[in-house]
Amino acid sequence: MFKGYTLSKEAAIGARNALNNDIVVVRSSRLSSGIVSLTHMDTHHGYSVAEALNPQKARMLLMLALTKTNDKEDIQQFFHMY
Numbered sequence: 522m523f524k525g526y527t528l529s530k531e532a533a534i535g536a537r538n539a540l541n542n543d544i545v546v547v548r549s550s551r552l553s554s555g556i557v558s559l560t561h562m563d564t565h566h567g568y569s570v571a572e573a574l575n576p577q578k579a580r581m582l583l584m585l586a587l588t589k590t591n592d593k594e595d596i597q598q599f600f601h602m603y
Contacts, residue, residue: 533566540567545596547583549576559597569597 571579
């Protein structure tokens with residue numbers, strides 16, 4: 522179920538619980554370079570991705586995005602744009 526994915530089993534369970542409670546989940550990376558690209562698995566699970574933003578910046582953008590919308594697709598567009 523979690524094989525070949527970048528989330529630990531525990532993180533995936535937490536993300537699923539969040540999504541089940543209508544909480545937006547954004548996948549990001551703490552690596553110093555690179556991007557987190559939107560994959561089929563993200564779409565399947567309902568995650569947004571932070572693109573090139575580290576978790577701290579992704580959190581800030583998500584907080585700002587949530588002042589405008591709760592729609593996951595619209596929120597993902599914020600991450601594509603910024």
